[in-house]
Amino acid sequence: MSPERSVSPLLSLLLILSALLSQVLVGESVRAQIGLGQVGSLKRSPADLVKRYVRLDQKGARLDVMGFDVMAPYVNWKEEEAWSLVVVIDSADVPEDYRKWDIRDNLDVMIPVIFHVRGEVDLKTATFTPGDRIEEVRFHVKAVGNSWRIVEPKIPPHVGLTRMLNFVRQAGLETTDDAQRRLLASLESSLREGR
Numbered sequence: 001m002s003p004e005r006s007v008s009p010l011l012s013l014l015l016i017l018s019a020l021l022s023q024v025l026v027g028e029s030v031r032a033q034i035g036l037g038q039v040g041s042l043k044r045s046p047a048d049l050v051k052r053y054v055r056l057d058q059k060g061a062r063l064d065v066m067g068f069d070v071m072a073p074y075v076n077w078k079e080e081e082a083w084s085l086v087v088v089i090d091s092a093d094v095p096e097d098y099r100k101w102d103i104r105d106n107l108d109v110m111i112p113v114i115f116h117v118r119g120e121v122d123l124k125t126a127t128f129t130p131g132d133r134i135e136e137v138r139f140h141v142k143a144v145g146n147s148w149r150i151v152e153p154k155i156p157p158h159v160g161l162t163r164m165l166n167f168v169r170q171a172g173l174e175t176t177d178d179a180q181r182r183l184l185a186s187l188e189s190s191l192r193e194g195r
Contacts, residue, residue: 038147039052039073039074039147040073040074040147040148040149041146041147041148042107042143042146042147042148044148045096045098046109046111046141046148047094047095047096047098047101047111049074049141049148049149049150050094050111050113050139050141050150051094052074053071053074053075053139053150054092054094054113054158055092056070056071056074057071057157057158057159058089058092058158058159058160058163059159059160059163060157060159060160060163060164060167062080062083062157062159063086063157063159063167067080068080073147074149074150075149075150075151076142076144076149076150076151077154081154083123083156083157084122084123084124085120085121085122085123085156086120086121086123086156086157086158086159086164087115087117087120087135087155087156087157087158087159088117088118088119088120088121088128088159088160088161088164088191089115089116089117089118089158089159089160089161090116090117090118090160090161091115091116092113092114092115092116092158093113093114093116094111094113095111095112100112102138107142107143108140108141108142108143109140109141109142110138110139110140110141111138111139111141112136112137112138112139113136113137113138113139114134114135114136115134115135115136115137115158116132116134117131117132117133117134117135117158118130118131118132118161119131119132121164121187121191126183126184126186126187127187127190128187128190128191130190130193137153137155138153139152139153140152140153161191164191165188165191165192168184168187168188168191169184169188171184172184172185172188
């Protein structure tokens with residue numbers, strides 16, 4: 001799964017429409033930093049950081065052009081890839097039990113996350129390929145400065161099915177291009193069948 005560097009007109013439309021989502025996600029990021037302590041504080045479990053990252057991703061934060069600002073406190077890279085693939089999920093399980101982690105030392109851990117995948121959306125072709133499966137991703141979390149950060153891997157967005165449906169529906173409502181509207185309606189129908 002390699003990231004694409006060029007952006008199709010359909011992907012551009014989807015990215016522009018997702019800007020609305022950033023207002024909700026920025027609010028969650030602020031709550032995480034103010035109400036619950038600094039994001040990634042070494043005083044907290046590294047699993048908390050991974051849970052928050054996965055939850056924001058599931059809500060579609062990485063579908064948004066400005067979503068990287070929301071995700072930046074969780075990761076140790078400086079920019080998000082331009083993904084042409086979105087993994088559609090039902091849920092994600094992040095273990096809090098440190099015995100399920102691979103602890104390299106007290107400031108370097110691998111935390112396995114189990115994603116319950118429904119399929120994948122190809123943003124270039126606006127197609128959904130169903131495929132129920134379990135996917136395990138091992139998040140490498142290290143102390144960087146005075147905070148926990150995810151240092152790898154960079155994976156495509158893993159977005160909840162309901163959020164993806166709403167995203168596609170909104171894109172269909174906003175477009176004025178009949179061909180794109182038909183393509184998005186077909187994608188929405190495929191996602192609904194995948195429920």
